[in-house]
Amino acid sequence: MRAFILPTGNEILEGIVLDLDAPELMRQIVAAWPDAEVTRVCPIVDEEDSIFRKICDAAETDPDLIVLIGGSGGGHRFSSTLGKDYTHTALVRYLDEYSAREIYGKNGHMWSKLVCGRKGNTLVINVPGPFEEAKAAMQACLKGMLSGAGVEDISKAMAQAVFEKYPTGAASLA
Amino acid sequence: MAEEYIIAYADKSVLKISGLSVKGMSTTQVEKVLQDKLQTIVRVIGVTGESIEMDVYNADPEKIRRNADGVIDALALAEGITVSDLTKVSCSDKIVPVEWKDIPDKPVSDCLRERWIKRG
Numbered sequence: 001m002r003a004f005i006l007p008t009g010n011e012i013l014e015g016i017v018l019d020l021d022a023p024e025l026m027r028q029i030v031a032a033w034p035d036a037e038v039t040r041v042c043p044i045v046d047e048e049d050s051i052f053r054k055i056c057d058a059a060e061t062d063p064d065l066i067v068l069i070g071g072s073g074g075g076h077r078f079s080s081t082l083g084k085d086y087t088h089t090a091l092v093r094y095l096d097e098y099s100a101r102e103i104y105g106k107n108g109h110m111w112s113k114l115v116c117g118r119k120g121n122t123l124v125i126n127v128p129g130p131f132e133e134a135k136a137a138m139q140a141c142l143k144g145m146l147s148g149a150g151v152e153d154i155s156k157a158m159a160q161a162v163f164e165k166y167p168t169g170a171a172s173l174a
Numbered sequence: 175m176a177e178e179y180i181i182a183y184a185d186k187s188v189l190k191i192s193g194l195s196v197k198g199m200s201t202t203q204v205e206k207v208l209q210d211k212l213q214t215i216v217r218v219i220g221v222t223g224e225s226i227e228m229d230v231y232n233a234d235p236e237k238i239r240r241n242a243d244g245v246i247d248a249l250a251l252a253e254g255i256t257v258s259d260l261t262k263v264s265c266s267d268k269i270v271p272v273e274w275k276d277i278p279d280k281p282v283s284d285c286l287r288e289r290w291i292k293r294g
Contacts, residue, residue: 099175117175
C-alpha cells in the first residue's frame with residue numbers, strides 16, 4: 001500500500017490551524033496496512049489549479065490511494081469570510097469517472113461534496129476538513145478497500161459516515 | 175456512476191468570533207471547549223489569523239449572544255488563541271428551510287450545484 005495525503009487550506013499551510021487530520025488518516029492507513037508507505041505532501045493553497053496539479057504529481061507514481069483533505073463544502077460561495085472550497089471541483093476535473101454525494105443543509109447550501117473515483121490503479125477520494133467527519137469518512141473508505149468494495153460502495157459508505165456526524169444523521173441514507 | 179444529493183435536516187447557526195489572534199490552534203480542542211460550554215455539537219468551519227467560524231447545532235442563538243463573555247472566556251483557555259478587548263461574538267439566527275419560490279432557476283455562482291436550482 002502506497003498512499004498520498006494532500007491537506008488543503010491556507011490556514012493549514014500557514015500554521016494558523018494544526019493539521020490534525022493528516023496524522024489521523026495516516027494512523028488509520030498504517031493500522032490497516034502495517035507495511036504501508038504514506039506520504040503527507042505540503043499543504044496546498046485554496047486554488048483549484050494548485051490542487052489539480054498536486055493530484056497529478058501524486059498520481060505520477062501510481063499509488064494505491066490519494067486522499068484530499070478539506071475544501072469540500074460551498075465555503076466562500078455562501079460566506080465571504082470562509083475559505084475557498086475547490087477540492088471537489090479539482091477532483092471532478094481530474095477524474096474521468098467518479099461517484100459523488102452532495103450533502104445539503106435544509107437552507108439549500110451545500111455542506112459537503114464527497115467524490116470517489118479510480119484512475120488507473122489509484123483510488124482517489126476527498127474527506128471533509130472537520131476532524132470527526134474526516135476520521136469517519138476515512139474509516140468508511142478503508143473498510144471498503146479492505147473488503148474489496150468498488151468505487152460506488154465506498155462512495156456511499158463515506159457519505160453515510162459523514163452524514164451520521166450531523167445531529168440529524170441517525171437515519172440511514174436510502 | 176452515481177451522483178446523489180442528500181439533505182440534512184439539522185438546525186444550526188453560525189457562530190463567529192472575531193478580534194482574536196490565532197496561531198497553532200487545535201480545532202478539536204476548540205470544539206470540545208465550546209461543546210462543554212454550550213452543551214451542543216460545535217464544528218469549526220473556517221479559521222483565519224483573526225477569526226474563527228463555527229457551525230453550532232441545536233442551539234438558541236439568542237442565548238449564545240447573551241452569554242458572549244462566557245464564550246470568549248472559554249475560548250481563551252484553548253491553545254493557540256489569544257483574546258483581547260476587541261474580541262467579539264456574533265451568532266446568526268438558525269438556518270431556515272429554503273422556500274420553493276426562493277430557489278433560483280440558474281446558478282448564482284460560478285460553480286454549479288452548490289445551491290439548489292430549479293429544474294424543469
